[in-house]
Amino acid sequence: MNLSDMELIMTVSRTKSMRKAAKLVHLSQSAISKKIQLIEDEYGITLFHRTAAGVELTADGQLFIQYAGSALHTLRTGIEQTRMKNAERKVTRLGVASPLISELHRFSGYFQSHGGPLEIVTSSSPEIVRKLQEGTLDFGLFGYESIPGDISAIPLYRQDFHLYASDRYLPAFLPFADRTVSYVRASFIQALRELPLILPKQGIHVRQMIDRIMEKEFGGEPCIAVETDTLELMEQLAEREFGCTFITQSVYESSTGRSPADFSGETFRIEALGRGMFRIPLPFLFPSRQVFFAQSPHRPDGLDGIAVRTFGWTEPSPGPGSPEAE
Incomplete structure (x- = not known):
């Protein structure tokens, strides 16, 4: 006998x-009659007398109702008290950089097992870091070049930058293919200065990093064709030959720990992607970004208790990346 069986018997007794009773519990009259008969047969008792007017409790039925009513009251009280306790439990606030929202499924098991309500806050990476430092967020998932020293964080994977463009712009870069980066670097930057670029809007974290690199390397204003806050649109515009853009590819391994200058002796590569598109890895120009899972320094517990490594981050690198920025 389960809880619904007890409630059914109580309903028949009351009506x-x-x-x-069938109307109240949304079952057919025959289904209720059969269920009660099965209960009576299983326990060897008779709960109801069937009469022309309906049903009446037997002596056994009256005794059963007395104890069943007490048991149901105790169960309902326990459920209500549990709900009240959960309502009082502290809300855990998790900040997530908007492009990383699809990664949340990796964390669901941890937060579900630890109970308590979870509030998801989407924002930019710098804003998430600031709120972690203030203590207005408990945890954060974001991308950054390096982690601020006062935040406890675990690197999950890195994002490498690429130039992404249609084959229309390929002739501008073919002379550099398979040559040493140090030999063609200046010519590549000059070629890039003269081509239309599709960039994130001002104020977006990745755009700030791109602007710093361009100011340092270009020595002047680049040719900006389009600015947009939609990453999918950046890629679509590049595929429609509005210009070149920058995308990132997620690499599920530890950071190389290398600066752009460390790649000067490597070969300049152009990678054909099909569909009339190509990409150029830019480790010699842009530093890799790390994606971190971090905890506010204001929380008493430590990240050691969170098995981030069991969340499934160590997986093969995906195919050609799509823009991931915020």
């Missing part, structure tokens, strides 16, 4: 009618 003194199989027909009326």
